Amino acid sequence: MAIDLEHIRQVMDEADCLFSQAEVEAAMDQMADSITAELADANPLVYSVMNGGLVIAGQLVTRLPFPMEVGYLHATRYRNKLSGGELFWKARAEHSLVGRTVLILDDILDEGHTLAAIVEYCKDAGAESVKTAVMLDKQHQRKAYPGMRADYTGLDVEDRYIFGFGLDYKGYWRNAPGIYALKGH
C-alpha cells in the first residue's frame, strides 16, 4: 500500500518535541567527552547499527579526536513497526574483531535485545572489549535484563514511541533533528 504522506506530515505536526536539536547536540558533546577520556588510546573499531545508528554515528564520530576505524552492522527488530520482534541480521562486521576494542553506536536502548545480541556477537567474534553508546535510553522496566544500561548514554527518554535523530516512524522522520514522541503513544 502506498504511504500516505499527509499522515506522515500530520504525525510530525502533532508530535511532542521532547528534546530540541540544541539539547541533543549538548548531550552528544558530553558523550563525546566521556568516550574520548576512556577510548582515546584504544584504537577502537566504531560500528554504527543501521539504520537508526546512522545519525548519531555521523554526528558523534566527528567529535572524537583520536584514531579509529569505522564501520556498520545492520540488525533490525522493529522493521518499521511500533513494537519489536525477533532480531534479523542484515550485515555483520567486515573487520576481524579479534583482540579489538569495539564501540557500538545506536540511537536507542529500548528493551535492549538488539544491543545485547550485538554485544554477544562481538564477544563471540573475539573482541577484547565491547563498549556501547546510545543517544537515548527509554525509561521502563522491560529491559533485556534488570538494570541494563549502555556504557555511554546521551539522554534518558520517557516510555513513549519516539522518532527523530535516527529513529523512525514507519520509515520516516529519521532526519528530524530533535527527539519527538508520537501523539497518544
Ligand SMILES: O=P(O)(O)OC[C@H]1O[C@H](OP(=O)(O)OP(=O)(O)O)[C@H](O)[C@@H]1O
Ligand atoms: O532496545 P530494542 O528494543 O532492541 O530496540 C532498539 C533497536 O530498535 C531500533 O532498530 P530497528 O529494529 O527499529 O531498526 P532500524 O534501526 O532500521 O529502525 C533501534 O535503532 C535499535 O537498534
Ligand code: HPA
Ligand atoms: O521508540 C522507538 N521509536 C522508533 N524506533 C524504536 N526502536 C525501538 N524503540 C523505538
